Amino acid sequence: MQPRKIAVANQKGGVGKTATTLGLASALSAAGKHVLVVDMDPQGNATTGLNVVVDENTLTSFDLMARTQEGTAADAVIATPWDRVDLIPASVALANIEADGANDLIFRLDVAFEGVDLSPYSLVLFDCPPSLGKLLFAVLCAADGVVAVTEPTIDSVRGVGNLEETIRNVVRRPNPGLTFDKIILSRRRNTGEHTYREQELREVYGDLVARTAIPELAARQDAHSAHTPIHEFRGGRAIALQLAYTDLLGELDLSVKETA
Ligand SMILES: Nc1ncnc2c1ncn2[C@@H]1O[C@H](COP(=O)(O)OP(=O)(O)OP(=O)(O)O)[C@@H](O)[C@H]1O
Ligand SMILES: [Mg+2]
Numbered sequence: 001m002q003p004r005k006i007a008v009a010n011q012k013g014g015v016g017k018t019a020t021t022l023g024l025a026s027a028l029s030a031a032g033k034h035v036l037v038v039d040m041d042p043q044g045n046a047t048t049g050l051n052v053v054v055d056e057n058t059l060t061s062f063d064l065m066a067r068t069q070e071g072t073a074a075d076a077v078i079a080t081p082w083d084r085v086d087l088i089p090a091s092v093a094l095a096n097i098e099a100d101g102a103n104d105l106i107f108r109l110d111v112a113f114e115g116v117d118l119s120p121y122s123l124v125l126f127d128c129p130p131s132l133g134k135l136l137f138a139v140l141c142a143a144d145g146v147v148a149v150t151e152p153t154i155d156s157v158r159g160v161g162n163l164e165e166t167i168r169n170v171v172r173r174p175n176p177g178l179t180f181d182k183i184i185l186s187r188r189r190n191t192g193e194h195t196y197r198e199q200e201l202r203e204v205y206g207d208l209v210a211r212t213a214i215p216e217l218a219a220r221q222d223a224h225s226a227h228t229p230i231h232e233f234r235g236g237r238a239i240a241l242q243l244a245y246t247d248l249l250g251e252l253d254l255s256v257k258e259t260a
Contacts, residue, residue: 005124007143012159013130016186018045019220020149021127023245026229029084033122039090040139041129047089050080051227054091062093064112068104073112082229098133105134110142132166140170145181152185152197157204182252185213212247
């Protein structure tokens with residue numbers, strides 16, 4: 001059985017997409033499941049977070065996007081220091097893809113995964129770049145579902161609306177099976193403003209908004225700098241983040257299958 005492929009997205013920068021991708025990967029790993037992270041951001045923050053260093057010989061997500069070829073994703077998968085977490089890394093070269101005018105560009109990632117046996121994994125997570133550009137479209141063509149990550153701020157309702165519109169456009173033509181799975185509130189602080197904006201999002205999007213919000217805690221950045229899965233990080237209030245990512249994973253109806 002093939003796992004679900006989920007895009008972790010929002011065109012806004014710094015909202016916690018990479019933290020959520022790695023937090024969910026950490027929760028899956030802690031549960032004894034295998035996960036594949038695909039870094040689709042030229043910044044390569046998921047790659048760095050997983051302590052993987054790319055050199056000129058490393059196959060990356062750029063190679064998946066540079067030409068149309070079935071199955072290239074299998075060649076680019078590497079193991080990471082995190083137990084049960086594999087990665088297709090990113091490099092800065094990926095930024096050049098936005099300038100590629102090829103007609104089939106947005107289908108290349110999907111084609112790269114064609115025929116690839118992903119059955120060892122419980123889930124595939126695409127860490128998306130902060131834009132509504134071609135890379136995001138390519139991910140949305142290859143994915144089964146989208147998880148939007150947003151901070152509860154004044155722009156979040158509009159920002160999620162823009163992403164929703166993009167998803168609707170992709171569903172209309174290239175990928176009718178794509179679903180909008182969840183909106184995740186990230187970097188939540190106990191301020192009046194965050195409480196108000198969270199309420200606003202819940203009023204507009206109802207059950208689509210995950211019940212579990214990810215709190216803003218310094219342990220997230222400390223674990224990232226230490227390249228450590230949050231479920232193995234000791235200190236600060238890391239336990240609160242561990243619980244939040246575990247609960248979040250439970251809330252996402254990802255049809256995560258059991259792996260042997
Ligand atoms: N729950 C959290 N608590 C504290 N800091 C956080 C949390 N989540 C993310 N951060 C920090 O906020 C910054 C941005 O987070 P992250 O890189 O995950 O966002 P992003 O949406 O992936 O950004 P980009 O759009 O640049 O890819 C990072 O320094 C990260 O460590
Ligand atoms: Mg990121």
